[in-house]
Amino acid sequence: MKKTFIAGFVVVSFVAYAFLEQVKSWGFGDDSTLPPSRSNSAPNPNLTTLNSGSSPKPQTAAGHFKNGQYTGDSTDAFYGNVQVRVTISSGKITNVQFLDYPQDRDRSLAINTVAMPQLTSEAIQAQSANVDVVSGATATSQAFVQSLQSALNQAQ
Amino acid sequence: MKDTRLLMGMPITVEIADPESTLDSLSEVFAYFHYVDEKFSLYKNTSEIAQINHRKLPESQYSPDMKTVFALCEETKKLTDGFFDIKHSGRLDPSGLVKGWAIHNAAQKLRHHGYRHFYVEAGGDIEVAGLSSRHQPWQIGIRNPFNIRQIVKVVALTNGGIATSGTYFRGQHVYNPKKFHRPITDILSLTVIGPDIYEADRFATAAFAMGRPGIEFIESLPGFEGYQIDNQGVATFTTAFNRYLSDAKDY
Numbered sequence: 001m002k003k004t005f006i007a008g009f010v011v012v013s014f015v016a017y018a019f020l021e022q023v024k025s026w027g028f029g030d031d032s033t034l035p036p037s038r039s040n041s042a043p044n045p046n047l048t049t050l051n052s053g054s055s056p057k058p059q060t061a062a063g064h065f066k067n068g069q070y071t072g073d074s075t076d077a078f079y080g081n082v083q084v085r086v087t088i089s090s091g092k093i094t095n096v097q098f099l100d101y102p103q104d105r106d107r108s109l110a111i112n113t114v115a116m117p118q119l120t121s122e123a124i125q126a127q128s129a130n131v132d133v134v135s136g137a138t139a140t141s142q143a144f145v146q147s148l149q150s151a152l153n154q155a156q
Numbered sequence: 157m158k159d160t161r162l163l164m165g166m167p168i169t170v171e172i173a174d175p176e177s178t179l180d181s182l183s184e185v186f187a188y189f190h191y192v193d194e195k196f197s198l199y200k201n202t203s204e205i206a207q208i209n210h211r212k213l214p215e216s217q218y219s220p221d222m223k224t225v226f227a228l229c230e231e232t233k234k235l236t237d238g239f240f241d242i243k244h245s246g247r248l249d250p251s252g253l254v255k256g257w258a259i260h261n262a263a264q265k266l267r268h269h270g271y272r273h274f275y276v277e278a279g280g281d282i283e284v285a286g287l288s289s290r291h292q293p294w295q296i297g298i299r300n301p302f303n304i305r306q307i308v309k310v311v312a313l314t315n316g317g318i319a320t321s322g323t324y325f326r327g328q329h330v331y332n333p334k335k336f337h338r339p340i341t342d343i344l345s346l347t348v349i350g351p352d353i354y355e356a357d358r359f360a361t362a363a364f365a366m367g368r369p370g371i372e373f374i375e376s377l378p379g380f381e382g383y384q385i386d387n388q389g390v391a392t393f394t395t396a397f398n399r400y401l402s403d404a405k406d407y
Contacts, residue, residue, distance in 0.1 A: 119371060119372070119375060119392050119393065119394065119395070120392070120393055120395070121390050121391060121392045121393075122390070122391050122393075123389055123390055123391070124300065124302075124308040124309075124385055124389050124390070124391050125308060126300060126303075126306040126307070126308060127297065127306075127307050127308060127309065127310055129295065129297070129307075129310045129402065130295065131295040131296060131297035131307060131310055132171070132275065132288050132294050132295050132296065133169065133171075133275055133277050133282055133294065133296055133297070134280065134296070134297040134298075134299050134307060135280050135281065135282055135296055135297070135298055135299065135318045135319065135320045135347055136280040136298070136299025136301075136304065136320050136322070136345070137279075137280055137299075137301075137320050137321060137322035137323070137345060
């Protein structure tokens with residue numbers, strides 16, 4: 001049963017891939033289907049903040065907390081729970097440690113990357129284009145903020 | 157027609173660009189997500205998955221959807237060298253697959269109603285069909301992991317799925333207490349484009365767990381492209397990712 005299923009999947013995948021390649025060659029390769037090009041890749045001068053600490057730090061962390069370690073609530077991020085422990089020294093957050101995090105995949109196996117093509121890299125740049133919708137890992141970050149907030153509440 | 161609801165612990169947005177869309181169609185999609193949450197939430201004692209984990213439901217009584225999801229999880233585990241695994245501490249947690257599966261099923265419901273232009277987005281994972289109300293491919297931003305109010309890339313999609321796995325916290329050590337206390341600090345987000353959101357999401361989830369080599373795993377998958385951002389603000393992307401860029405000109 002399982003073998004049939006997997007064999008079936010392989011066949012279906014192959015057909016689907018062949019189909020997709022076909023579609024790409026008719027469709028997405030056709031310039032008429034492209035959106036009008038835009039100048040949205042211009043570097044944003046504000047981007048100098050990227051590597052200088054614009055990560056989401058709590059706004060309220062300015063020297064008002066009691067020293068110690070505080071463990072936040074375990075917060076549901078749908079994929080699993082997020083729970084953090086903050087360390088306060090001299091009234092400031094000096095460390096945030098993840099006690100629980102939805103990293104629920106086995107990571108014991110190495111990936112075989114023999115003969116991979118060279119992938120391209122670039123520095124990320126903020127874009128100013130209008131978009132219909134945004135892809136990103138928001139659910140987890142909201143759970144993080146909730147757990148962190150509950151830890152900081154204890155440090156008040 | 158567009159609406160957003162908070163379901164499954166995250167905002168879910170559905171937009172239908174077909175002129176003849178109805179409120180009932182949107183409601184049906186949200187009702188479906190509610191159904192999925194009731195069945196697959198680990199945090200509701202009444203859910204089927206909770207009943208299974210509490211050993212209160214024998215395998216012979218699993219619902220068809222539960223059997224389907226377990227079969228898909230097993231298959232995904234094999235396809236990802238075991239990086240996708242729903243067994244943890246004696247508990248089954250298929251939620252890493254359920255979200256993409258549910259979004260894809262919701263999109264299929266819209267297709268069955270005859271809609272051709274829409275997107276369904278749940279917690280940053282998206283399946284799109286056709287064109288937006290501006291009569292162009294859907295413009296999808298990839299969020300900046302250093303600043304969640306910014307986007308760093310715009311891709312244009314007409315049919316397919318786009319999913320992002322990530323931590324979005326720079327310089328903080330992410331530990332898994334159940335495993336090897338190994339911090340994951342080098343990769344902040346991995347966005348995967350695939351033929352549908354189910355495919356994109358499950359491979360994004362598994363590849364992100366691989367750390368830096370994750371993007372190479374995506375490169376090895378035919379029909380998938382990826383954009384991985386590390387903790388230095390450097391993105392690495394697959395060889396044909398550029399063809400999805402909103403301002404691509406070279407094809």
